[in-house]
Every structure is written in structure tokens, then in C-alpha cells.
Amino acid sequence: MRRDPRDLIRYTAGQRANHWIVGISFILLGMSGLALFHPAFYPFSLLFGGGTWTRILHPIFGVIMGLAFILMVIRFTKHNLMRRVDWQWIGRVGEMVNGIDEGMPAQGKYNGGQKLMFWLLLLCMLLLIPTGIILWRAYFDFPVELVRWAAVIHSATAVVMICLIFVHVYAAIWVTGTVRAMWYGTVTRAWAKQHHRTWFEEVTRR
Amino acid sequence: MALQSLDIQARSATTTPMPGVRGTLDVAKLIDISKCIGCKACQVACMQWNDLHGEIGHNLGSYQNPQDLNDTTWTLMRFFEVEPEPNRLEWLIRKDGCMHCADPGCLASCPAPGAIVQYSNGIVDFHQENCIGCGYCITGCPFDIPRLSKTDEKVYKCTLCSDRVSVGLEPACVKTCPTGAITFGSKTDMIDHAEERVTDLKERGFAHAGLYDPAGVGGTHVMYVLQHADQPELYGLPRDPAISPLVEIWKGVTKPLAIATMALVGFASLFHYVTKGPNAVSKEIEKEEEEA
Numbered sequence: 266m267r268r269d270p271r272d273l274i275r276y277t278a279g280q281r282a283n284h285w286i287v288g289i290s291f292i293l294l295g296m297s298g299l300a301l302f303h304p305a306f307y308p309f310s311l312l313f314g315g316g317t318w319t320r321i322l323h324p325i326f327g328v329i330m331g332l333a334f335i336l337m338v339i340r341f342t343k344h345n346l347m348r349r350v351d352w353q354w355i356g357r358v359g360e361m362v363n364g365i366d367e368g369m370p371a372q373g374k375y376n377g378g379q380k381l382m383f384w385l386l387l388l389c390m391l392l393l394i395p396t397g398i399i400l401w402r403a404y405f406d407f408p409v410e411l412v413r414w415a416a417v418i419h420s421a422t423a424v425v426m427i428c429l430i431f432v433h434v435y436a437a438i439w440v441t442g443t444v445r446a447m448w449y450g451t452v453t454r455a456w457a458k459q460h461h462r463t464w465f466e467e468v469t470r471r
Numbered sequence: 472m473a474l475q476s477l478d479i480q481a482r483s484a485t486t487t488p489m490p491g492v493r494g495t496l497d498v499a500k501l502i503d504i505s506k507c508i509g510c511k512a513c514q515v516a517c518m519q520w521n522d523l524h525g526e527i528g529h530n531l532g533s534y535q536n537p538q539d540l541n542d543t544t545w546t547l548m549r550f551f552e553v554e555p556e557p558n559r560l561e562w563l564i565r566k567d568g569c570m571h572c573a574d575p576g577c578l579a580s581c582p583a584p585g586a587i588v589q590y591s592n593g594i595v596d597f598h599q600e601n602c603i604g605c606g607y608c609i610t611g612c613p614f615d616i617p618r619l620s621k622t623d624e625k626v627y628k629c630t631l632c633s634d635r636v637s638v639g640l641e642p643a644c645v646k647t648c649p650t651g652a653i654t655f656g657s658k659t660d661m662i663d664h665a666e667e668r669v670t671d672l673k674e675r676g677f678a679h680a681g682l683y684d685p686a687g688v689g690g691t692h693v694m695y696v697l698q699h700a701d702q703p704e705l706y707g708l709p710r711d712p713a714i715s716p717l718v719e720i721w722k723g724v725t726k727p728l729a730i731a732t733m734a735l736v737g738f739a740s741l742f743h744y745v746t747k748g749p750n751a752v753s754k755e756i757e758k759e760e761e762e763a
């Protein structure tokens with residue numbers, strides 16, 4: 266839906282659906298994983314039908330998220346290749362955090378921070394998927410020393426990823442006019458001009 | 472096995488203290504390998520008392536049967552043909568099963584509240600009704616004891632007959648042993664008894680006889696008298712068992728620290744919004760675009 270014919274299309278329906286599948290699986294994974302992570306979060310297991318169901322479902326959500334995430338990586342890698350201006354942007358991220366970003370280097374479809382987030386999340390998934398499979402006792406039986414390593418890496422990476430996603434979600438809410446890009450795929454021209462000027466110029470030139 | 476007649480002193484995935492006012496006796500089972508004849512009466516008694524019906528296996532050229540512990544085999548006679556010194560063949564037979572560590576790695580690893588408990592007498596017991604079947608206890612155990620059942624996806628191991636002990640009986644294996652190789656009583660009595668046995672064995676030419684009660688796991692409530700205590704590997708026992716440092720990292724202070732970090736990031740976001748306000752599109756650019 267284009268509320269205003271002048272709005273710019275940022276995501277196709279397929280891309281949005283893909284992102285939502287990843288997002289929903291992430292929330293389910295985070296909550297079910299945390300239930301097993303520390304007794305303080307064990308009550309989350311009630312949301313999944315009890316501890317045993319939590320244990321059964323978590324790795325299944327993991328497989329769904331793993332597949333959807335790979336698809337997203339295939340779709341978005343080309344937009345996330347780091348360029349010199351991205352590193353410049355990251356070097357001046359303090360200005361962004363302070364909310365005074367007018368003077369920052371003009372950004373393409375994604376800014377340096379978003380690109381870095383993309384690569385960090387990919388790294389997290391590359392650690393979570395294999396370690397998750399190693400921990401999956403219902404179907405696999407790996408040497409115990411390997412399982413111990415996997416438990417440490419899986420839980421530590423999960424914590425890092427949860428923190429990254431907090432930042433990701435917060436950034437989307439903080440920069441007003443962003444969340445709609447994930448709801449119906451469009452953003453206003455003014456939004457694009459302010460936050461992604463290079464991209465704005467590319468898509469409006471045509 | 473849920474038993475209200477025994478006090479619980481530690482409970483998996485529980486961060487508050489357990490009832491700890493009553494002072495009860497530490498119990499222990501002592502297995503004297505030098506007296507064991509490998510008759511497997513204990514293995515049978517265990518299955519009979521606990522109503523376990525294992526699958527009938529195959530003879531693979533050893534008396535050891537089944538080959539390994541499993542969900543229906545909570546104790547297993549392991550047979551070792553070894554040469555502790557050159558040209559001196561010995562047939563060592565060890566009754567394997569849960570060691571009931573004072574510092575149990577399974578309990579430390581278990582994420583399900585109350586799935587693993589340690590009674591105040593030292594017995595470590597699994598309460599299968601609370602078990603979620605994740606197998607973390609297997610990852611935490613320094614002795615490779617718990618077994619995940621394919622039947623019900625719960626974990627099983629020796630209970631030290633907590634049901635019998637709670638009513639003043641000795642474990643089924645102890646009761647049945649025809650040679651007196653397995654004894655049961657207070658931990659101090661068992662250590663005293665072991666010392667007598669070690670002295671005797673030393674007199675009989677086993678210079679390195681000794682008690683296996685490994686300190687790395689805080690001592691155990693199942694102990695062995697070994698003829699060759701200097702070489703526990705001969706019996707398939709780890710030399711210095713302890714909870715793996717990886718398990719300590721996984722389950723130790725890192726967990727509360729990780730939770731604090733996640734909370735910090737969450738609250739930092741909230742307070743960032745509250746202090747800096749939203750990053751809205753500037754009125755100026757909005758106007759430019761409206762006029763364009």
C-alpha cells in the first residue's frame with residue numbers, strides 16, 4: 266500500500282514476509298532459549314506448553330529461523346557490502362547516538378551501522394546453528410567435550426544476539442517513520458532524504 | 472523418585488536456599504573391588520528392585536552385558552583384562568553407576584527446577600516428572616552416567632535406592648551382594664571400613680591399594696576400594712574427576728552477568744529515548760519534499 270503516491274518503496278512483500286518469519290522465530294527462540302538459560306526465565310516455558318515442549322520446540326524454531334535467515338542473507342548481502350563511507354559513518358556514530366546526524370556522511374540504502382549489524386547477526390547465526398545442532402540431544406549424540414563447547418558458545422552467542430536485536434529494534438523505533446517499512450514496505454521521501462540521501466538520490470533520479 | 476521423607480539440600484535450577492535446619496547423616500556405599508567376584512547379582516537386584524526390563528543383548532566375547540549403561544541399566548559390571556605391571560594379568564571388575572558426587576555436575580547443569588535433587592544424606596536423585604529431556608545433565612556429568620531414554624525422553628540413573636534408604640533399608644545391590652563387596656552406612660563409617668580394607672590389601676602385596684573418593688567433585692557417596700588406586704584408569708575411572716571448566720563457565724557467574732548485560736542494553740535504549748527523544752525527520756526536509 267502506498268499511502269502517498271510519492272512514497273518510496275523500500276521492501277517488497279516477499280522481503281517483508283521473510284523478515285517477519287525471521288523476527289517471529291527470533292522472539293520464540295529467544296524466549297524458549299532463555300527459559301532454559303536461567304531459572305529466572307523458566308516461567309517463559311509456560312508460553313510454550315511447559316518445559317518439555319519448550320525443549321522440543323526451541324530447536325524446531327531454530328531450523329525455521331535458520332532457513333529464513335539464509336534466504337534473507339541471499340536477498341540482502343549485496344546491499345550490505347561495507348564501503349569506505351560506511352566505516353566513516355561508524356567512526357562518527359557518536360553524533361548519530363546524540364541525535365545530531367545532519368552532518369554525517371550521506372548513506373546508501375543502509376548506513377554503516379546497519380551493515381555492521383547485518384554482518385554481526387550473520388556471524389551469530391553461523392555460531393548458533395551448528396552449536397544448536399550439537400546440543401540437540403533428542404536426535405544427536407556428539408562427544409561430550411564438543412557438547413560442552415557448544416553449550417558455552419550457543420548460550421554466549423545467544424546473549425550477544427539478543428543484545429544486538431535490542432539495538433536493531435530500538436533503532437527502528439527511535440528513527441521515526443522506519444517501522445512502516447516493515448509493515449507495508451514504503452517510506453516517505455523526507456525520511457529517505459534525511460537518513461539515506463545517496464539511496465534517495467538513486468531512486469528518485471529515475 | 473519423589474520422596475518426601477528425605478530432606479532436599481540442593482535442587483536443580485533453584486537459586487534460593489533449601490530447608491537446611493535438620494542435621495542428617497551423610498550416607499555412602501563402599502564398593503570393594505578386591506572382594507568382587509563379578510557375579511552380577513547386584514546388577515540383577517537393581518533391575519528387579521527398580522522394575523527395569525532391558526532388551527536382551529548379544530554376547531560379544533565378554534561377560535560385560537549390556538555393553539554400556541542405559542536407561543534400564545543403572546548399574547553395570549565392567550570387566551577389564553589388564554596388566555598393571557608387565558606379565559601380570561589381572562581381571563578387574565568394577566560395578567559402574569552414579570557416584571553421587573557431593574558437588575554434582577548434573578545438578579549444576581540442569582535447567583528444570585526440581586528435576587535433580589540432592590538429599591541431605593548426599594544421595595543425588597532425578598525426579599523424572601520434572602525432567603524436560605534436554606540432556607544437559609549428561610553434558611555436566613564428569614563420570615558419563617545419566618542416560619536419555621528413547622522411550623520417554625527422560626533421563627535415568629542409579630538412585631542409590633533412595634526409596635529404600637528413606638525407610639531405613641540398604642540399597643538393593645548392597646543387600647544382594649554374596650561376598651560383602653558392597654557395604655552401606657554413614658560416610659565416616661564407610662571411610663573407616665575402607666581404611667581397614669586398604670591396610671589388609673597392602674599387607675597382601677597390593678602396595679598401592681587405596682580409597683577412591685575423588686576430592687575434585689567434593690568427594691562421592693559411592694566410593695571404591697581399589698587394589699591399584701595409583702592407576703584408576705585401569706578400572707575405567709577418571710584420575711581427577713571434576714566438573715569441566717567449560718561447564719563452570721556455562722553455568723557459573725557468567726549467567727547473571729549475561730542477564731545484567733541484556734537488561735543494561737534494554738534499559739539503555741529506554742533511557743536513550745527518554746533523554747534524547749525520537750530521531751524524527753526534520754521539518755525543513757519535510758517541507759522541501761512537500762514543495763518539490
Ligand code: HEM
Binds near residue numbers: 320393
Ligand atoms: C538456529 C538454530 C538453533 C538451533 C538448532 C538451536 C538449538 C538449541 C538447542 C538444541 C538447545 C538446547 C536445549 C534444547 O534441547 O532445546 C538450545 C539452547 C538455547 N538456545 Fe538455541 N538453537 C538455535 C538458535 C537459537 C537462537 C537464534 C537463539 C537466540 C535467540 C537461541 C538461544 C538459546 C538459548 C538462550 C539456549 C539456552 C542455553 C543454555 O541453557 O545456556 N538459540 N538451542
Ligand code: SF4
Binds near residue numbers: 483577580597603626
Ligand atoms: S535431561 Fe532432565 S534431568 Fe537432565 S538436565 Fe535436562 S531436565 Fe535436568
